[in-house]
Amino acid sequence: MPELPSGSGGSPMAQLPERGHVAGSGLVEAITIEPPGQPPRFAAVVTDAGQQHPGKSRDGGHPRVRLVWLGQHRVPGIVAGIRLSFEGMLFRVDGLATIYNPRYEILSPLEN
Numbered sequence: 001m002p003e004l005p006s007g008s009g010g011s012p013m014a015q016l017p018e019r020g021h022v023a024g025s026g027l028v029e030a031i032t033i034e035p036p037g038q039p040p041r042f043a044a045v046v047t048d049a050g051q052q053h054p055g056k057s058r059d060g061g062h063p064r065v066r067l068v069w070l071g072q073h074r075v076p077g078i079v080a081g082i083r084l085s086f087e088g089m090l091f092r093v094d095g096l097a098t099i100y101n102p103r104y105e106i107l108s109p110l111e112n
Contacts, residue, residue: 016065016090016097025085025107028078029064042072046086065090066098075104083107 016022026046034041047062067086069075078084088102 016063019089019091021088022090022099023085023087024065025083026065028080028082028084030080031078033073040071040073042069042075042078043067044075044078046084064096066093066096067102067104068098068100070101077106078104 016024024046026048028044029047030045032043032045044067046065046067065086067088084104084106086099086102086104088099091098091100
């Protein structure tokens with residue numbers, strides 16, 4: 001499985017393939033919880049914000065990866081602001097790199 005490139009001055013997330021098995025890390029920028037009555041699904045948007053790189057997303061921000069856990073209302077420990085590593089099969093969904101049911105590891109707790 002390829003690791004996302006690092007240390008080249010470029011953004012690992014800016015160099016994501018169109019699809020394939022990848023591993024990377026970043027900061028959880030936002031989470032999404034489906035409303036009652038919808039099938040359970042929990043999503044987190046991860047970015048490599050804070051790293052210097054020329055690659056930007058379409059909206060001028062940092063490249064992003066959406067991690068989606070199907071069948072989950074919440075995922076323990078996943079909150080906005082947490083840094084984590086992830087691994088899984090990457091697909092492009094609505095133009096955004098997306099990984100369904102990824103493996104993950106929390107790298108640091110929230111700092112108060």
